[in-house]
Amino acid sequence: MLHDLMATLTRCQATLWQDALGAACLMVLLFAGLHLPALI
Structure with missing residues (x-):
């Protein structure tokens, strides 16, 4: 498995x-989306 x-x-x-950049952007969007309702 390590070889693969x-x-x-x-x-x-x-x-x-x-x-990696795309994954980081998705995490930022997820974090912002989860905390946005708390701001309103």
Whole structure:
């Protein structure tokens, strides 16, 4: 399983930072969406 993970990370190394940025943006949107009703 570790070998498969390393192979996958090696193949998608070019877009890995874009995927991480997208995941971070989704977490920010989720956090903001959950706290927005408390502000109103």
